[in-house]
Amino acid sequence: MNSVGMSSELTKLLQGDNMRVQLSVPQLVEKVLNREEGILTATGAVRAETGKYTGRSPQDKFIVEDRSTKDKIDWGSVNQPISPEAFEKLYDKVVDYLQEKDEVFLFKGFAGADKKHQLPIQVINEYAWHNLFAQQLFITPTNEELNDHQSEFTVISAPNFKADPAIDGTNSETFIIISFERRTVLIGGTEYAGEMKKSIFSVMNFLLPEQDVLSMHCSANVGFEGDVALFFGLSGTGKTTLSADPNRRLIGDDEHGWSSTGVFNIEGGCYAKCIGLSREKEPQIYDAIRFGSVLENVMVDEDTRLPIYEDNTLTENTRAAYSIDAIDNIVMPSIAGHPTTIIFLTADAFGVLPPISKLSKEQAMYHFLSGYTSKLAGTERGVTSPEATFSTCFGSPFLPLPAQVYAEMLGQKIDEHEVQVYLVNTGWTGGEYGVGNRMKLKYTRSMVQAALEGELTNVETIQDDIFGLSIPLHVPGVPDEVLQPVKTWNDSSAYEQKAKELATKFKDNFKKFKNVAEEIEKSGGPVL
Incomplete structure (x- = not known):
């Protein structure tokens, strides 16, 4: 295992008896149900609720201002600075907190389908359903790749650990902090799983341009004659819906790089808004929500366990996370011209x-x-x-x-x-x-x-x-x-x-x- 960014305390956590490493989808589903983190729906998907935070917390996102970032980051209300000292203290608290848990979950994978620009990552989770989410959204290694896997960036997510702004230098109990020197994303105080996905995207948006690769918030697909299309847009504008076209093959639904050889997906899965979802309107997305996928904040009929996609009781921002191979007509690997x-x-x-x-x-x-x-x-x-x-x-x-x-x-x-x-x-x-x-x-x-x-x-x-x-x-x-x-x-x-x-x-x-x-x-x- 690569020592980049890893403290002795993190090494101790990773080697601890409570660490559950690279569990399979069925094993994680069992953990979710046994730990009562979620329920199983009629489609086979796990449904979990994220509590009071049902969307991203942009005011609680920080980047550590250090030698590697000081003169490069576009500092401001989006990229808020935090000191290395504040990060280290919070980092130690979170790692200590996770060491006391009965179980902690580790997923090893990749961001970036193009191996020339691929980032090996590891995701450490307090929740089993968050680890299942990570397995759906990031690229899962083969057994051979897993044997050689050396993480170059770590995501640590502890939703039940809440910061004290007066002591920890945060804006609230919630924090999403990226340290490029420590090569770590630290997340706490929020159960919204999308913070993990978007944090790694932010990391890639910093690293890829240094490799002369344009990182893009877009979906992408390719026609059967090889013509590639990109769809740019913020959440809810239709990127996922419009790129999931039965007459074109999907490259990816949200995050891509554009290198000197073409386009590649940064992720290994899709994170689709599903308020009002129906098979009639969006058959590919509807049918992709099967065993192994994760539904966030979707209401479910108590008796039939069928998802009620039109119900916005918890939020308008209901979500489905599923592996890209749940879509039939995809490009594998997720690379095109x-x-x-x-x-x-x-x-x-x-x-x-x-x-x-x-x-x-x-x-x-x-x-x-x-x-x-x-x-x-x-x-x-x-x-x-x-x-x-x-x-x-x-x-x-x-x-x-x-x-x-x-x-x-x-x-x-x-x-x-x-x-x-x-x-x-x-x-x-x-x-x-x-x-x-x-x-x-x-x-x-x-x-x-x-x-x-x-x-x-x-x-x-x-x-x-x-x-x-x-x-x-x-x-x-x-x-x-x-x-x-x-x-x-x-x-x-x-x-x-x-x-x-x-x-x-x-x-x-x-x-x-x-x-x-x-x-x-x-x-x-x-x-x-």
């Missing part, structure tokens, strides 16, 4: 952005840096209805480096590989949230299909007067009037007022970027 199409997904709560528009290179860079969407209910603590937000590069909460690092890399790759880029609004139409309706999924699917099949490359377009976007006049399977937002509103003056309001937000947000090429701001954004 260079993308030919990029889709930026936005859930526009203002209801004024076109359902699909073609982007020039400058517009692509502008909208990538802007990362406009709406935070949807439940994805973060305290978000109860859609809120307009700008998340740089469609992944601001997980990007340790300055935005320009990722944006410049993407721009170079768009140029190099002549990629077609589209902005797709999966949000509201006919009015803002509360007035209009959510865009029909079948229309979005038709628009995305047309883009992927090249049907929109040379189609006739009209320029949007406010945002300057090129809107296709015709898309197969979509009524023409749906394509132009102003035509879906009852009051065109109300539409114009709301559109100008959003355009102003775009311009105000973009002022924070100080070193962006002038033509990106001038030609890429709203024309007002």
Whole structure:
């Protein structure tokens, strides 16, 4: 075992009698049930509840400010610094806490399907169901790989250990801390399993650009002729749904790297929102929730043990975690060539952005840096209805480096590989949230299909007067009037007022970027 980042206390924990190493899925399921951490559903999935925290806790996330990070991290409200001394004290407390537990669970695996850029990791969990989650979401090694496995990053998750902000230097009882010198992610005070997944993503977003690999918050799939598509967007905008296409093979649903040879999945599983899930609308996701998968905060019928996906009693942010091989038409290993199409997904709560528009290179860079969407209910603590937000590069909460690092890399790759880029609004139409309706999924699917099949490359377009976007006049399977937002509103003056309001937000947000090429701001954004 590699000694990188490991203290003597951690070594003692790993070698302790209470450590359960690399349990199989059936063994972990048995542990979950015997320890009463969750229940077994009729589909074979384990259902667990995460208590009061049913989403990420961004205000409680820190990066240790040390020699390796001081001059590289984009410090601020997203990447909050914490001192090495505070981290070490909390680290020792958590390790001591876990040593006293009857059982602790260890999973060894990988982040990154491309072996040239793969990160060996280990995940230490207080809960068996968290360890099962880690086995679903990260890449599980073969027996041969396990024999040679040397962890280079460790996740330690102790949900029932709560910090004391006055003593520990945190903002609350919850903490998610990354130390790049210690090569450790320390998590406590929250049972929300997604913190583990997103922390390793943040780690990869720091390490991969140093290897000249663009790390991306996107899903990816590939057509049967080898054409690769990327789908960028925040949680709830449709990345998982739209990439799980029966006519295309899935590369991955959330996190990818783009190297000199092509695209690869960072994960080994999928973490899908499942509020309102049905086999009719999303058959691949529905059928993937089987034995070994994990349901978070999904209500279950007491008698039949059938999941009630439409029930949001606990949260809107109900989730399903399952191994990628639960999807039938996948690429294995999760590696493919260079993308030919990029889709930026936005859930526009203002209801004024076109359902699909073609982007020039400058517009692509502008909208990538802007990362406009709406935070949807439940994805973060305290978000109860859609809120307009700008998340740089469609992944601001997980990007340790300055935005320009990722944006410049993407721009170079768009140029190099002549990629077609589209902005797709999966949000509201006919009015803002509360007035209009959510865009029909079948229309979005038709628009995305047309883009992927090249049907929109040379189609006739009209320029949007406010945002300057090129809107296709015709898309197969979509009524023409749906394509132009102003035509879906009852009051065109109300539409114009709301559109100008959003355009102003775009311009105000973009002022924070100080070193962006002038033509990106001038030609890429709203024309007002």
